[in-house]
Structure formats: structure tokens, C-alpha cells
Amino acid sequence: MTAQQYGVGARVTLSVYDSGYVQIILAALADADTTGLTIETNDISTFVMGPESRVLGFIRDVIAGAAASGAHLSAAILLSRGCPGELQCALPPGVAAQGSDPVSLEPAGVRARAHWSLYPLLDGESTGEHMTPIYAAIERAKAEGVYSGSDHYATRLDGDLAAVLQTAANAWIAVGATVQHVVTHLTVSINSPSPIDA
Amino acid sequence: MTAQQYGVGARVTLSVYDSGYVQIILAALADADTTGLTIETNDISTFVMGPESRVLGFIRDVIAGAAASGAHLSAAILLSRGCPGELQCALPPGVAAQGSDPVSLEPAGVRARAHWSLYPLLDGESTGEHMTPIYAAIERAKAEGVYSGSDHYATRLDGDLAAVLQTAANAWIAVGATVQHVVTHLTVSINSPSPIDA
Numbered sequence: 583m584t585a586q587q588y589g590v591g592a593r594v595t596l597s598v599y600d601s602g603y604v605q606i607i608l609a610a611l612a613d614a615d616t617t618g619l620t621i622e623t624n625d626i627s628t629f630v631m632g633p634e635s636r637v638l639g640f641i642r643d644v645i646a647g648a649a650a651s652g653a654h655l656s657a658a659i660l661l662s663r664g665c666p667g668e669l670q671c672a673l674p675p676g677v678a679a680q681g682s683d684p685v686s687l688e689p690a691g692v693r694a695r696a697h698w699s700l701y702p703l704l705d706g707e708s709t710g711e712h713m714t715p716i717y718a719a720i721e722r723a724k725a726e727g728v729y730s731g732s733d734h735y736a737t738r739l740d741g742d743l744a745a746v747l748q749t750a751a752n753a754w755i756a757v758g759a760t761v762q763h764v765v766t767h768l769t770v771s772i773n774s775p776s777p778i779d780a
Numbered sequence: 781m782t783a784q785q786y787g788v789g790a791r792v793t794l795s796v797y798d799s800g801y802v803q804i805i806l807a808a809l810a811d812a813d814t815t816g817l818t819i820e821t822n823d824i825s826t827f828v829m830g831p832e833s834r835v836l837g838f839i840r841d842v843i844a845g846a847a848a849s850g851a852h853l854s855a856a857i858l859l860s861r862g863c864p865g866e867l868q869c870a871l872p873p874g875v876a877a878q879g880s881d882p883v884s885l886e887p888a889g890v891r892a893r894a895h896w897s898l899y900p901l902l903d904g905e906s907t908g909e910h911m912t913p914i915y916a917a918i919e920r921a922k923a924e925g926v927y928s929g930s931d932h933y934a935t936r937l938d939g940d941l942a943a944v945l946q947t948a949a950n951a952w953i954a955v956g957a958t959v960q961h962v963v964t965h966l967t968v969s970i971n972s973p974s975p976i977d978a
Contacts, residue, residue: 589932591932591933593895593931593932593933593934593967595854595856595895595967595969597795597797597853597854598797599795599796599797599798599799599801600797600798600799601797601798601799601800602799603797603852604973624931624974625893625969625972625974626854626893626894626895626936626967626969626972627895627934627967629931629932629933631932654801655795656793656795656824656856658793658854658856658967660897660933660934660965662932662933665911665933666932667932668930668931668932669918669930670911670915671911675909675910675911695823695824696824697791697793697824697825699858699963701899701901701963702901703899703900703901703902703910704901704902704903704904704906704910705902705906705908705909705910706902706904706905706906706907706908706909707904708902708903708904709904710903710904711873711903711904711905712873712901712902712903712961713863713868713869713873713961717868720867732866732867733791733822733827733866734787734789734791734827734829734860734864734865734866735789735791735827735858735860735863735963736791736825736858738824763910763911765897765899765933767858767965769791769793769824769825769856771793771823771824774823774824775802776822776823
């Protein structure tokens, strides 16, 4: 089953805290490599579908491109797998879970701080508890050096934008090897004037 | 068990696409009613904990306050219940699910368009499929008049900001009556210059 058939993709809302936001966002979207991707932008977010490494590479490039303006920005990112379609999942529950190779992203040269949440969407006939893979993912983030604390409802990541995205994506991919429908959300902040614990 | 003990709360990232964003965000936060709430703002988002009706009333007021500036803005909102604590859930899996009365919010007088996702976090010993309450929530959104389509990975809502928040919150509360740990994410867009299907 291809990434497209399995519903591998993202929604991204890029918010630029600058009155010149239209030019900054459009330039960042225009400069990013869209090879192998389906991309649709509407008034709320941009939909990106394709193989994991290309989806994440595109997200890194768009955010880094906008960050190069120097403006403060945030990005709300949703990664989903195992539930293609719109109103309903086109894959019924119980389809064999499909993992993928981990992604490896070149550094973006931009520091990112993020709140990250991972949702393994089990069904009643599944085995195990949903928090078990979440705790394992937090341990991996610590080993990868981008963990910087846990706030309520989210894990805090801090590092090069590519490393932050890679940690979240590889946790999502790893859980996806055993759970069909897995979603992860990231809120990334770049160029913030706020101190970390303001 | 109180809302606080059960972990009822939110994280909100308010993004204002305007070079005067600091003043707009700080003024909106300062003007909102914080009665009964625990609120902590850091560099990525604002944490809000308390009873459902107060959490949602605060979120409506902060977003509507910022929207009154006329600036384009987006808000990334996470509502969570049933998993208090930071690094680990302080409630173990299997605690009896705790619902709440639905919230009823006064209109904000601001039109909001949103992408909305609902995550019932079942465990393997649960019964049922995780998509069943999601499909039911989408049907309720249609009956409530704020459903405006389904995009990949998210349902599109459109209406007064309060009606949009109320539909998402009441679905989250309703699923919470039978599922301990339920999270919902909204990305709300206000004052966008983009046409709906740009």
C-alpha cells in the first residue's frame, strides 16, 4: 500500500506574527521542494500528502524559509497515518498497521521550541494501553537530545527545527508499525521574544 | 473528583499576524475573566485549567479580544480530560470516565472558521472502535449548524466563535462520559484575507 493509499500526510498552519505575513508565507511555500507530494492550501491550513520523508522535508523547508525573515512565527502541525479519506476513514479499522523507515532530515539551522503530543488511536479489540507507546516516545526524545521538559498535555522539545520534527515524526512512524491510526500534533515556536518560562 | 483533579484543561497558542502582536495578545489576556482558573503562559502556549465552562469562556474571550483588533489571527487549541499531570498521567488507565454538563457560551460576535479533530484515547481493554464517537460528533456538528465540510484529518467548522468552540467542547465532554482520556484539537482562523477555497 502506498503512503497515499495509507493516508500518510500532514496539515500545517503557519502563523507569522508580522504585518508582512502574506509575502513571507507565500515565498516560503513557493521555495519549498514539492517533489512527490500532493499539496492543497486553503484558508485554515495546508494539506501535504506523500511519503514520510518528503512530507517532513517539505514542512522543514517551509518553516525554515519563513523563519529566515526573522519574524516570530508558530506552526501548528498535524501528522496522520492509517485513516485516509475525508468524512470517513477509507480504511476500515483492523487493517494491518503499516510502518515506515525512520526519516533523517538535514539540519535547518533554525532553533525551534515545541509542544508535542502523540495519539495512538487504539480500538477496543486492540491490545495494550495507549500511554505505553507515549512514554516510550518521550524516552526516545530524551535519548535524542531534544527533550526539554513536560508541560501539561504536551512534551516540550527544543533543538534544531529538523531534529524536533524528526523526533516527533519518528515516534509517529514507530507507533504506526503496530497501531493503524496514529496522529501527532506539534506547536512549533521560532524567533520568539519571550523567555522560556515567561 | 474536581475538574482540576481529573485534568480538565487546555493549551492555547494565539498567533496574531500583525507586527503589533505583543500588545494585542497581552491586552486580550489581561481583559479576560480568569475566575476559577489556573493560568500559566510560557513561550509556546497558555495553559488553562478549571471547570469546562470557565475554560471555554476564557478561550472565547481571549480570542475575541484579539480579533477585535481587526488583525488576522489563528489559534491552536488543545482540550484534554482524564490525564492530569505532566510527564505521566497522574490517573492510571481504567479510572471511571467522568463527564460534565455541556457548556453553553454566549455568542462572541466574531466569525470563526476552524479545523477540528477529536481523539478518544481508548486502551486495549476498552470496548468499541475509536471512530464511532468521532462520526457521532460530526453528525452533532451538522445538527448544530456549524459543520461546513470535512478535509483530510479534520472537520471544518464555520460560525460564531462561541458556537464553534461549543460544538468542539461538547463533543469532547460527551465522549468523556465513557472514555477516560479524551483530547480534541482545533485550529481556528479569524479575519483571514483568504477566500475559503484559496
